[in-house]
Amino acid sequence: MDWLAGWLREIIFIVLIAVFIDLLLPNRAMERYVKFVVSLLILLTLLSPVMRFFSADAKDQLEAAFATSWDGLGNDSAGQSTEVILQQGEKLRQKQESEALAWAGEEAARQMKEQIERSTGQQVDRVTVKLRTEPVKAPTGADATHPLAAEPVISSVEVVMAQAKPEGDAAPGAAGRGPEVSIAPVEKIKISVNTDSGKAGDAEGQNEAQSSAVMAGSGDEAGGETDPEANAKSGGKPATIQLVVQIEELLQQSWGVDKEAITVLGAVNPSEDHAGR
Amino acid sequence: MEIIQIVGLGLIATVLVLVVKEQKPMFAFLIAASTGVLIFLYLIGKIGGIIEVLEDLAEKSGVQMIYLKTILKIIGIAYIAEFGAQIVRDAGQESIASKIEMAGKVLIMVLAIPIISIIIETVIKLLPA
Numbered sequence: 001m002d003w004l005a006g007w008l009r010e011i012i013f014i015v016l017i018a019v020f021i022d023l024l025l026p027n028r029a030m031e032r033y034v035k036f037v038v039s040l041l042i043l044l045t046l047l048s049p050v051m052r053f054f055s056a057d058a059k060d061q062l063e064a065a066f067a068t069s070w071d072g073l074g075n076d077s078a079g080q081s082t083e084v085i086l087q088q089g090e091k092l093r094q095k096q097e098s099e100a101l102a103w104a105g106e107e108a109a110r111q112m113k114e115q116i117e118r119s120t121g122q123q124v125d126r127v128t129v130k131l132r133t134e135p136v137k138a139p140t141g142a143d144a145t146h147p148l149a150a151e152p153v154i155s156s157v158e159v160v161m162a163q164a165k166p167e168g169d170a171a172p173g174a175a176g177r178g179p180e181v182s183i184a185p186v187e188k189i190k191i192s193v194n195t196d197s198g199k200a201g202d203a204e205g206q207n208e209a210q211s212s213a214v215m216a217g218s219g220d221e222a223g224g225e226t227d228p229e230a231n232a233k234s235g236g237k238p239a240t241i242q243l244v245v246q247i248e249e250l251l252q253q254s255w256g257v258d259k260e261a262i263t264v265l266g267a268v269n270p271s272e273d274h275a276g277r
Numbered sequence: 278m279e280i281i282q283i284v285g286l287g288l289i290a291t292v293l294v295l296v297v298k299e300q301k302p303m304f305a306f307l308i309a310a311s312t313g314v315l316i317f318l319y320l321i322g323k324i325g326g327i328i329e330v331l332e333d334l335a336e337k338s339g340v341q342m343i344y345l346k347t348i349l350k351i352i353g354i355a356y357i358a359e360f361g362a363q364i365v366r367d368a369g370q371e372s373i374a375s376k377i378e379m380a381g382k383v384l385i386m387v388l389a390i391p392i393i394s395i396i397i398e399t400v401i402k403l404l405p406a
Contacts, residue, residue, distance in 0.1 A: 065391030
């Protein structure tokens with residue numbers, strides 16, 4: 001409905017202007033011509049929704065047409081300096097770059113979401129990926145051969161899990177443990193991931209295999225803060241921690257994202273502590 | 278009060294022209310032309326105010342500025358062509374005056390060309406090929 005209001009407003013205003021300049025005109029001789037042009041403008045305004053429907057770049061086209069006709073008249077600011085043109089080119093380039101970045105971010109987020117859902121079996125609400133361009137540094141080694149002056153780098157990843165509500169309700173109450181049924185298969189998959197990689201996930205894998213009581217002694221940096229809670233809840237929270245760790249590892253391995261840059265939201269509190277470390 | 282000033286200026290100029298015309302027709306024409314220029318310059322400020330208001334309104338109502346620019350260009354062309362044509366006509370050159378008017382009309386039509394082309398393109402796209 002917003003476009004309708006804008007359209008009507010535009011029509012009303014253009015008709016008002018038309019009447020106004022009809023009064024302003026100096027004599028009758030010009031009247032027919034001016035009326036013709038103004039009525040064309042009104043027609044254009046009336047057609048504008050149709051034009052927008054048929055060609056998205058109608059506005060640019062119109063502006064280009066006007067610009068050329070004014071150049072032909074010679075009363076436009078014809079002498080545009082090279083500097084101005086270069087500035088416009090730079091602006092266009094930046095715009096294009098940011099659009100490409102946004103698109104790449106969306107695509108990466110979509111793939112990450114699919115990946116996480118496939119490997120964890122958990123529903124992911126949404127994944128937000130923020131990209132930024134970084135000038136290529138010399139010590140990047142193998143990647144230094146890039147022809148680009150700047151390459152996109154994933155600056156932060158935010159994963160929002162869909163089952164935030166039931167888990168959050170279930171953990172403090174310790175009565176309705178419905179959601180944990182769906183978490184159970186995660187342990188299995190998790191272990192298989194550990195056998196594959198066995199690098200960063202080794203310590204975590206031990207934690208999950210033996211229950212939360214052992215976790216205090218394993219001395220890994222993630223478990224240290226949340227151990228008391230984990231002990232108290234007897235395995236309720238480690239599942240979510242494990243999920244977070246799994247997601248982080250997954251993203252780190254397949255996307256090369258720094259663990260610091262990954263935020264997993266929507267799980268219970270320990271996950272946030274974990275992500276913020 | 279401004280209208281009185283303008284009318285007064287016009288009356289004085291007319292009397293002067295009538296007086297001078299017998300001796301020096303050339304000066305009579307100069308007086309008439311300069312009076313016209315003076316009145317025109319006096320009005321330019323007022324027209325500027327009107328145009329500012331129009332631009333303000335256009336910005337608020339979201340009309341494309343390119344439409345307003347086109348309309349303003351049309352008014353400008355019409356005024357200037359009319360002004361020049363009248364001065365020339367005062368000098369007794371009716372044929373040159375009509376040429377000036379014709380030039381004004383042609384320039385106004387040139388402004389219409391991009392609009393026409395866009396409309397025709399849209400219509401062609403609307404119709405199935």
